[in-house]
Amino acid sequence: MANNYLTTESKKLATWYFTFAAIIFGAQLVFGLVAAFQYVMPGFLFEIVDFSVARMIHINALVVWMVFAMMGSVYWLLPDETGIETVGIGLGKLLFWVFAAAIVIVVLVYLLVQVGPADQTTIWFINEGREYLEAPRWADIGIVVVVLGFVYNLYATGMKGNRSGIVTVLMADMLAFAGIYLAGMGYTDNISIDQYWWWWVIHLWVEATWEVFVGSIAAYGLITMIGAHRKVVEMWLWIEVAMLFGSGILGIGHHYFWIGTPEYWWEIGALFSALEPLPLVAMFIHVLYDWGKQQGAQEAQGKEVSVIANKPAFTWFVLQALGNFLGAGVWGFFHTFPQVNLYTHGTQFTSAHGHLAFFGAYATILIGMFYIAVQGKHGIKVMHATKKSIWATSMIFGGVLGMTAALTMSGYVQVLVERAQMGASWSGYFDSQASVWFAQGMDWRLIMGIVTFLGFVILVTDLLSIGKATHHER
Numbered sequence: 001m002a003n004n005y006l007t008t009e010s011k012k013l014a015t016w017y018f019t020f021a022a023i024i025f026g027a028q029l030v031f032g033l034v035a036a037f038q039y040v041m042p043g044f045l046f047e048i049v050d051f052s053v054a055r056m057i058h059i060n061a062l063v064v065w066m067v068f069a070m071m072g073s074v075y076w077l078l079p080d081e082t083g084i085e086t087v088g089i090g091l092g093k094l095l096f097w098v099f100a101a102a103i104v105i106v107v108l109v110y111l112l113v114q115v116g117p118a119d120q121t122t123i124w125f126i127n128e129g130r131e132y133l134e135a136p137r138w139a140d141i142g143i144v145v146v147v148l149g150f151v152y153n154l155y156a157t158g159m160k161g162n163r164s165g166i167v168t169v170l171m172a173d174m175l176a177f178a179g180i181y182l183a184g185m186g187y188t189d190n191i192s193i194d195q196y197w198w199w200w201v202i203h204l205w206v207e208a209t210w211e212v213f214v215g216s217i218a219a220y221g222l223i224t225m226i227g228a229h230r231k232v233v234e235m236w237l238w239i240e241v242a243m244l245f246g247s248g249i250l251g252i253g254h255h256y257f258w259i260g261t262p263e264y265w266w267e268i269g270a271l272f273s274a275l276e277p278l279p280l281v282a283m284f285i286h287v288l289y290d291w292g293k294q295q296g297a298q299e300a301q302g303k304e305v306s307v308i309a310n311k312p313a314f315t316w317f318v319l320q321a322l323g324n325f326l327g328a329g330v331w332g333f334f335h336t337f338p339q340v341n342l343y344t345h346g347t348q349f350t351s352a353h354g355h356l357a358f359f360g361a362y363a364t365i366l367i368g369m370f371y372i373a374v375q376g377k378h379g380i381k382v383m384h385a386t387k388k389s390i391w392a393t394s395m396i397f398g399g400v401l402g403m404t405a406a407l408t409m410s411g412y413v414q415v416l417v418e419r420a421q422m423g424a425s426w427s428g429y430f431d432s433q434a435s436v437w438f439a440q441g442m443d444w445r446l447i448m449g450i451v452t453f454l455g456f457v458i459l460v461t462d463l464l465s466i467g468k469a470t471h472h473e474r
């Protein structure tokens with residue numbers, strides 16, 4: 001590297017987290033492709049990397065890379081927001097290596113050992129069998145230690161430096177994020193109770209703490225990239241915090257319809273989860289509104305309309321608002337009433353929602369942070385879009401939209417054939433999946449998955465080649 005413009009150790013550390021996140025993101029996509037290929041050709045890699053293993057790695061890698069990118073984002077913005085160097089950089093570096101090594105070991109065990117008997121040894125050393133959080137117990141505890149260290153650094157820095165609204169929200173949010181993880185660590189042999197607590201982690205992460213986290217990142221990004229007024233952005237952030245926690249906490253009821261919990265969850269889940277899209281709509285409007293207002297004010301003063309300091313990142317930030325709205329707001333709302341969920345529950349429709357929501361709400365903005373970090377690293381004042389960045393963005397976003405459309409179609413076949421026509425019977429389950437319409441959806445998902453993956457490859461080459469053009473305004 002010819003020149004390194006990173007001004008603080010905190011930002012340097014952030015780039016470590018981002019780099020590892022990008023690698024795991026790549027691994028996530030590779031194993032997603034393996035699983036998607038197995039839908040089309042069931043014998044593919046049979047007894048080498050079975051579907052269950054590929055799927056497990058796919059979705060656990062998803063969680064892991066996002067947590068790494070989350071920590072990276074916090075380390076990146078802390079010095080800007082607090083005005084001081086982050087406290088505990090040494091600890092942050094140590095924890096990075098501990099966390100990364102643990103992940104590598106866990107993945108190797110997933111690949112090489114894969115399964116074990118239903119006993120404590122398996123839980124401690126292979127996996128816990130809780131979808132998305134399958135890390136074995138030793139790694140579970142390790143993750144708690146790592147995250148506590150991270151939260152300590154955040155608090156120590158926030159208390160010492162300037163505590164902006166963004167930092168304050170992050171401090172509260174990251175504590176909640178870490179605390180909720182504990183709910184998924186208990187052990188019980190009652191599957192209803194187990195699922196009940198497991199959903200605390202999954203649902204309250206994605207529909208409360210993660211949403212607040214990306215709200216903070218969006219606020220930071222809008223301020224740094226287009227000079228949005230802090231007062232306006234932070235006011236919206238607080239409103240969103242209130243709304244998200246208000247609807248998200250009881251919205252958990254939409255996962256309690258069919259797991260053996262009392263029936264009052266039908267009403268609670270229906271009502272509160274139906275309210276959940278409201279903050280997402282508010283966020284969407286807020287990005288556009290803030291930006292329009294900013295430009296209008298500048299025009300009125302006769303100034304030139306402001307430049308966007310980082311075009312690729314800004315594009316990803318705007319796509320976040322759109323993706324969150326579509327994936328969580330529209331696709332989520334669609335199946336959130338128990339009357340609808342009875343038909344769609346656990347079909348490919350769920351997967352359509354899962355993909356568009358996770359990608360739209362979180363992957364997008366984290367990719368935006370990758371670009372912000374690369375810009376900072378090379379000291380680029382104004383970063384324009386490149387051919388590569390435009391291709392990468394279009395192929396990744398278009399690919400995931402295409403996968404979502406394909407999965408939605410396959411889901412409809414399951415709803416109509418398996419649930420409506422054949423009454424959710426055992427044979428209905430298989431008949432619906434033998435339907436040619438279902439199979440075509442699976443083909444298209446694979447094709448669109450390949451488009452997504454190629455887009456990712458272009459993204460990586462773009463991020464890596466930006467360094468070579470140092471000094472130049474791109």
Ligand code: HEM
Pocket residue numbers: 131206207254255273274276277324327328329331332333334335336337341344345346347350353354355357358361
């Ligand atoms: C960005 C935010 C969100 C993310 C990342 C997300 C992700 C997911 C994922 C991955 C699942 C599947 C879980 C499994 O494997 O069983 C799921 C299920 C579900 N989500 Fe979301 N979700 C989000 C927001 C929402 C919102 C706002 C709503 C409602 C308005 C919603 C409604 C549902 C429902 C009803 C299910 C259960 C599906 C079923 O019964 O099969 N989600 N979500």
Ligand code: HEM
Pocket residue numbers: 029030032033034035036037039055058059062350351352354355358359363400445446448449450452453
């Ligand atoms: C190369 C692109 C991708 C392919 C081919 C792919 C394929 C798959 C497959 C085959 C499954 C298992 C579905 C099942 O059990 O029926 C799956 C699950 C999942 N994938 Fe992907 N995926 C890709 C990208 C992504 C991305 C970018 C995200 C989010 C950022 C994501 C999030 C998920 C989630 C949350 C699930 C669990 C869904 C559920 O349980 O309902 N995937 N994916």
Ligand SMILES: [Fe+2]
Pocket residue numbers: 203207251252254255
């Ligand atoms: Fe949920």
